[in-house]
Amino acid sequence: xxxxxxxxxxxxxxxxxxxxxxxxxxxxxxxxxxxxxxxxxxxxxxxxxxxxxxxxxxxxxxxxxxxxxxxxxxxxxxxxxxxxxxxxxxxxxxxxxxxxxxxxxxxxxxxxxxxxxxxxxxxxxxxxxxxxxxxxxxxxxxxxxxxxxxxxxxxxxxxxxxxxxxxxxxxxxxxxxxxxxxxxxxxxxxxxxxxxxxxxxxxxxxxxxxxxxxxxxxxxxxxxxxxxxxxxxxxxxxxxxxxxxxxxxxxxxxxxxxxxxxxxxxxxxxxxxxxxxxxxxxxxxxxxxxxxxxxxxxxxxxxxxxxxxxxxxxxxxxxxxxxxxxxxxxxxxxxxxxxxxxx
Numbered sequence: 001x002x003x004x005x006x007x008x009x010x011x012x013x014x015x016x017x018x019x020x021x022x023x024x025x026x027x028x029x030x031x032x033x034x035x036x037x038x039x040x041x042x043x044x045x046x047x048x049x050x051x052x053x054x055x056x057x058x059x060x061x062x063x064x065x066x067x068x069x070x071x072x073x074x075x076x077x078x079x080x081x082x083x084x085x086x087x088x089x090x091x092x093x094x095x096x097x098x099x100x101x102x103x104x105x106x107x108x109x110x111x112x113x114x115x116x117x118x119x120x121x122x123x124x125x126x127x128x129x130x131x132x133x134x135x136x137x138x139x140x141x142x143x144x145x146x147x148x149x150x151x152x153x154x155x156x157x158x159x160x161x162x163x164x165x166x167x168x169x170x171x172x173x174x175x176x177x178x179x180x181x182x183x184x185x186x187x188x189x190x191x192x193x194x195x196x197x198x199x200x201x202x203x204x205x206x207x208x209x210x211x212x213x214x215x216x217x218x219x220x221x222x223x224x225x226x227x228x229x230x231x232x233x234x235x236x237x238x239x240x241x242x243x244x245x246x247x248x249x250x251x252x253x254x255x256x257x258x259x260x261x262x263x264x265x266x267x268x269x270x271x272x273x274x275x276x277x278x279x280x281x282x283x284x285x286x287x288x289x290x291x292x293x294x295x296x297x298x299x300x301x302x303x304x305x306x307x308x309x310x311x312x313x314x315x316x317x318x319x320x321x322x323x324x325x326x327x328x329x330x331x332x333x334x335x336x337x338x339x340x341x342x343x
Contacts, residue, residue: 050327057323061316068311074304075140076188079159080181080195081147081296082106085288086215100211101291103146103179106202110144110181113198117141129197139194140184146174178295184305191298202291212291219281226278233271 047054086100116125117140126136148165150157150172157172159180165172183194202208287293329336 046327046331053323053327054320057319058316061319062308062312064319065308065312065315068315069306069308072306073186075184075186075306076301077182077184077305078188078191078298078301079296080183080198080294080298081178082181082199083178083288083293083295084176085212085284085291085293100215101208103174103176106292107144107146107179109202109205110142110198113142128201129194130200131193131197135190135193138186138190140186141182142184142194142198143182145180145182147178147180149173149175183298188300191300195294195298199292199294208291216285216289219285223278223281223285226274226281230271230274230278233274 084101084103084106086102113125113128116122116128122133122136125131125139126133129142131139145163146160146165147156148158148160149155152171152173156175156178159182160174161182165174167174181198183191185191185194
């Protein structure tokens, strides 16, 4: 009996200790909640009482932002989307031919223009895109980026301006048939000349020219071979039709039995597949003879990048926080002075 009594007593003490712990946690959370609510209420009252200086700080921040917008040179951004013509489209899948021009080659090749801009090497940049010194002075940056396809459905979704796309991601993939070129410029009227200079730069590369000639030659050879195969299949189809028709006729009269009609039909899908491949190659030869093709040209931006919002999102919070800090110092000046004199 004594052991059972002691066990029950220990169990009750454990239950009391656990309940006491929950009560203490509840009281602590209650005190924290009241303190947080009181601090929030004091902050709101403090801001409302000093709305005038805080409002003046916001107005001053807007004025300074407008001043910086006025004295700074305009900056505009526009994008050019190019198609790399090394891609050959088939009926069910896409095939990027080896030894031809890839999107990664073009991005690496064009990003040396960005290096010229960072180093302020206007002479080299002018020579690369065949522009005058006056035109080059207005160009701030030229950069090439990957275009990302979310869901791998063949539809472009966004441009990877931050260059942080995971190359091992099989769902959101880099599109291998196109790239984006972003130009930051002070005079958007020069975008047409920049576009022509970039395309001229790509087309003037000897290695790209050789690879493009090889692509066109290979496509022409494939078209000739497909025409030959289509002719052979068509002849085979005719021979099979007449042979099977003759075999289906009874020798001694009677009804005709169509036992091999399905066998003849098997030629048709093969011919249609060859025709589809031939049409894709002919489209490539007719429409995409150059190294690259412009899918989306530069557009004249309606608004400048460094407008009042560009400066205001940094300047206005700074002015507001400085004013708020000064008001807090003034409101607690006596307490701070007492603490200073005490220590």
